[in-house]
Amino acid sequence: MTLAPTGTDTDEGRRALELDRAHVFHSWSAQAALKPLVIAGGEGSTVWDADGTRYLDFSSQLVNVNIGHQHPKVIAAIKAQADLLTTVAPSHANLARGEAARRILARAGDRYAKVFFTNGGADANENAIRLARLVTGRDKVLSTYRSYHGNTGAAITATGDWRRVPNEYARGHVHFFGPFPYRSEFWSDSPEQETERALHHLRRVIQAEGAASIAAILLETIPGTAGVIVPPPGYLAGVRALADEHGILLILDEVMAGFGRTGDWFAFQNRSINPEGIAPDLITFAKGVNSGYVPAGGVIIPPRIAEEFDERVFPGGLTYSGHPLAMASIVGALDAMEEEGIVENAATIGREVLGPGLARLAERHAVIGEVRGVGVFWALDLVADRDTRAPLEPASLATLKSSLLGRGLLPFVVDNRIHVVPPCVVTREEAERGLAILDEVLGAS
Numbered sequence: 001m002t003l004a005p006t007g008t009d010t011d012e013g014r015r016a017l018e019l020d021r022a023h024v025f026h027s028w029s030a031q032a033a034l035k036p037l038v039i040a041g042g043e044g045s046t047v048w049d050a051d052g053t054r055y056l057d058f059s060s061q062l063v064n065v066n067i068g069h070q071h072p073k074v075i076a077a078i079k080a081q082a083d084l085l086t087t088v089a090p091s092h093a094n095l096a097r098g099e100a101a102r103r104i105l106a107r108a109g110d111r112y113a114k115v116f117f118t119n120g121g122a123d124a125n126e127n128a129i130r131l132a133r134l135v136t137g138r139d140k141v142l143s144t145y146r147s148y149h150g151n152t153g154a155a156i157t158a159t160g161d162w163r164r165v166p167n168e169y170a171r172g173h174v175h176f177f178g179p180f181p182y183r184s185e186f187w188s189d190s191p192e193q194e195t196e197r198a199l200h201h202l203r204r205v206i207q208a209e210g211a212a213s214i215a216a217i218l219l220e221t222i223p224g225t226a227g228v229i230v231p232p233p234g235y236l237a238g239v240r241a242l243a244d245e246h247g248i249l250l251i252l253d254e255v256m257a258g259f260g261r262t263g264d265w266f267a268f269q270n271r272s273i274n275p276e277g278i279a280p281d282l283i284t285f286a287k288g289v290n291s292g293y294v295p296a297g298g299v300i301i302p303p304r305i306a307e308e309f310d311e312r313v314f315p316g317g318l319t320y321s322g323h324p325l326a327m328a329s330i331v332g333a334l335d336a337m338e339e340e341g342i343v344e345n346a347a348t349i350g351r352e353v354l355g356p357g358l359a360r361l362a363e364r365h366a367v368i369g370e371v372r373g374v375g376v377f378w379a380l381d382l383v384a385d386r387d388t389r390a391p392l393e394p395a396s397l398a399t400l401k402s403s404l405l406g407r408g409l410l411p412f413v414v415d416n417r418i419h420v421v422p423p424c425v426v427t428r429e430e431a432e433r434g435l436a437i438l439d440e441v442l443g444a445s
Contacts, residue, residue, distance in 0.1 A: 013038045013050020027151070028163065037405075042069030045426045047410060055405070058422045058434050059412035063224060063377075064287035066260045067333050067342060068425040074293050077332025081324050088324055090117075090317060096327035103334045104289065104300065107265040111279050113303040117296065117322040121255030121286035122150020124297040125218065128282045129154045130316050131299065132216035132249045135308050139171070140209060142202075142248075143218040144178035146226035149253055158218055161226065174214075176205045178223065179232050182370045182381060183389065191232035199238040211246035216282075221267035221274075224256035227417055228372050228379035230273060237276040252280035255297065256377075259288030260337060260424040263347025263375035272374060281305065288424075290333040296326035337424070346424035349431050350375040354420060357435040365442040367392060378420040380438075391416035400441060409437040 016038045026034055040050040045068055048054045060066065067074060081096055088094050101115040116131075118124045129141055143149065145160035156163060157170035177185040179198040186197035206214060217239060223229040243250040257267035264270045268280060282305065286297030320326075337343055350373070358378055362368040369383035382392040382400075397413055404411045404418075412419040422434065 009040065009050045009052060013040060016050065044068040045423050045430050055408055055410040056430060056434050057410045058420055059410050060421050060423050063256050063412065063421045064292040066288035066424045067291040067337060068423040071336060073336040074329055074332040077328045078293065078325055081328035085324050090321040094322065094324055096324045096331060097322040100327040100330040103331060108283060108300050111302055112300045114301045114306040115298050116301060117298045118318060119295050119320055120297040121284065122152040122155040123318065124255065124284035124286055124299050125149045125155040125158065125253060126152050127316050128251045128284050128299045129216065131282060131305060132251060135305055136215045136249060138213055138215035140174055140214045141172060141216050141218055142174050142176060142205065142214060145175050146178060146180060146223050146229060147220055148225040149218065174205065174209055176202055179235050180229050181232055195232045195234045195238060198235060202239065203242060206242060206246055214248050216249040216251050217243055218251045218253060220253045220257065222257045222377065225414055227381065228377055228419060230372055230374060236274050237278050240278040249281040251282045251284065253284050255284055255286045258285045260343040260346045261288055261375055261377045263343065263350055265343060270374060290326065290329040293329045294326040296330060342424045346375045349426055349428065353428055353431040354378055358420065361439055361442065367442060367445060376422055376424055376426060380418045380420065382416050382418065400445060403441045404437060407437045407441060409434055
């Protein structure tokens, strides 16, 4: 069997689709009706199919290709490491791993001392939960209903959305409602009131569950797949205070929001989100740390937690923890992001192009109930009726998605939302072109 091109690009695309449908089992899908888009290549903020049709990637795939497609410095770093050493056991030291950890910690801040590397975001959250339970001697983990933390045992049970329900095999997980001013569970009429009532609700959950039984509160700094729900003023600080009051560790899941997505290295460092400057006890990451060029993730650990295991064995590990090719890709990606001002570009594009442009779309199109976001991390909450805020029905979303693809925009569509999440390298011209396509499609709907 050959992996070489089989003829024309069209022939190769046809073969790719045939092989996919014959042999590949897809995630989160009923298999029979699938007809996936065949992606043949990409560069920067653009991908193309086997026929040469080009798409402006406003999905960043799964909101992870922060540095864009095929960045030459990341590819060069992977190739150089492949020539040197392709794999090594995690029990050995390796220069690429040490350099990757050093760069991550430099961006997280001096509160943190160590990085435990994983294969992705789900097992990063698994191991953060493990650390919290071991250090506190407690069992329960609190997380919100509007969340996604990954598809492994504890991570999927910590998840709040529908994917948790058929997968609830892990123990000790309790869910609560986080703040969401636009679709409030608390009948709030302002962001400030939403914060107050959401924190009261969380306090009552802690009391009802027994504070002494709770190891950690696990939050996405900005819930991503759930709708880019930017926390209202004071919420993160309030959660931090509740955690400190009851000896509970605070884990911030930065898998989707981290490494440039919000215009900062980490979302919790964004002062519009976290004006009080609170810091979590543990940070989980993946996706944007190397834009998914090689699977990688991890947990960022402060000294006081790392030191718990100076004389005590940490009972966790992965064969590919700190894999050299992944570590080289992290070094290449973080250096390129620093040298090229990519995080600053994300902040500028969000502040000067996407934020104002999406607000103008909301003024023109009644189907947009709310625009939420920061940096290159936005969502359009689409409604059938602005007064009732009834979500737009799935059939209409499917039509919108098809129309966007037909005009050369690859969207990220979830439930009743279009997430506007281009790579952090997106140019002003590309961002404006994406907004124009959205305007055209929403106007025709």
